[in-house]
Amino acid sequence: MASHDHTEPPSDIALRVKALESLLLDKGLVEAETLDAIVDLYEHNIGPQNGARVVARAWTDPEYKARLLSDATPAIAELGYRGAQGEDMVVVENTPEVHNLLVCTLCSCYPWPVLGLPPVWYKAAPYRARAVSEPRAVLAEFGVDIGDDVEVRVWDSTAELRYMVLPERPAGTEGLDVEELEALVTRDSMIGTALLEAR
Amino acid sequence: MPALTAETAVATLMAGASARIDVEVAAKFKAGDAVVARNINPAGHTRLPRYVRGKRGTIDKDHGVFGLPDSMAHGGGDAPQHVYSVRFSAREVWGAEAPPRDCFYVDMWDDYLDPA
Structure with a gap:
């Protein structure tokens, strides 16, 4: 090809x-x-660093975690995060028995105050369709293998609620303080398309 | 209309505006109730996803009262009603070959549901 x-x-x-x-x-x-x-x-100001603070706080403060899981919107507001596309929040917890995955099959609903604006793939038709038709295959493509003994729960944000996943705290992080824990938390782990590891 | 200022734009985004409606409306369902998603195919706007139409699920949680987009999108008023998180099993939606434990939670307005 000729040079331009x-x-x-x-x-x-x-x-x-x-x-x-x-x-x-x-x-x-x-x-x-x-x-x-x-x-x-x-x-x-608004991005997944906010959600990471929520997650690290929940990992280190059982009473905060209980408030977060029972009524997420005021618990998130305790850390100063609120506003458009986060007015009515729900936080779902990953456990050894349950893995949660978020999608908006109808458009691109996403919890802005804690995660910022959605990544391009989250808004794209293939993710939106396949997250419900074959969630385990989608997770595998993200490098997340979920055992048959684990329940995969897909949350389709079709209405006015906005969701965030509380990922599992990685093993081997017992000695870390809350700031060090925040640094481990990724955007995708709060969507459900990644698991976390100690660094 | 005056031009939108940076101050107003940022304040609006930081404040948000909940779609929740503060009005007493009786809930048609409660947590644990068996429901079936209506098989409606409106020409206009709806937030009832096609993949659960006609499928049976269970009310997981009542989220309170919100306006109905199917009505609001066409200038028909708020039509305030309860929104529920409804749990559907993967097998109900995709058939016997779907993983037995997997499920979907879909947020649905009263008008999208019938008792099962």
Whole structure:
């Protein structure tokens, strides 16, 4: 192929985003700094680091864990996390007997205040269809093998509730403090597509 | 309409807006009740997933009262009613070859359910 000395055009999605941004500004619907502020909010303040704090707290504080599992929204708000797409939260616990997996088969519902914005695969049709039609095969593709003696529970967020998985605390982490535990918790473990290990 | 400011946008996202409706409505079901998802196929909006239509499940939890999207999406009002987490076994949905222990929890409005 001949070498190119010109600049490649941006991707289709980048062009579409620029076009939408231009229209919002040209029509006077948003101020210039509004979109940057929203992007900054979800890049720096709202993301899976929030959920990791919730998980580490639950692992180290049995009374907090009980509040989290019985009425998640106020328990999560105790740590300062609340807002859009987390108004009515449910936390489901992984145990040696039960593995939980989250999906929104109808669209892309996801618990923003604790996990941020959903990954692309979570919103894609193959994950949304296969998480219910063959959840164990999907889990295997994520490297998660679930034994036949374990119940797989798939939570389809079809209504206004938003879900988060409380992953199992890995073995060998007894000596870690709460900040060290937070660092072990991954986004996917709180969706149910990963298990955690001590590092 | 004034342009949306950064301050308002961030405050709105941080505050959220629950779809819960603070009104007394009798619940048609309680935890443990056997139910069957209605086999409806509306031309308009619904949040009743096709894969559970006509399937039998069990009420796991009552989440309280919310507006019904099937009505709200078409300007028909809130139609407030209870939303339940309903448990369906994988075998009920996918047949005898599905793993025996696996299950689905689907959030469903009263209007999506009949007693089984």
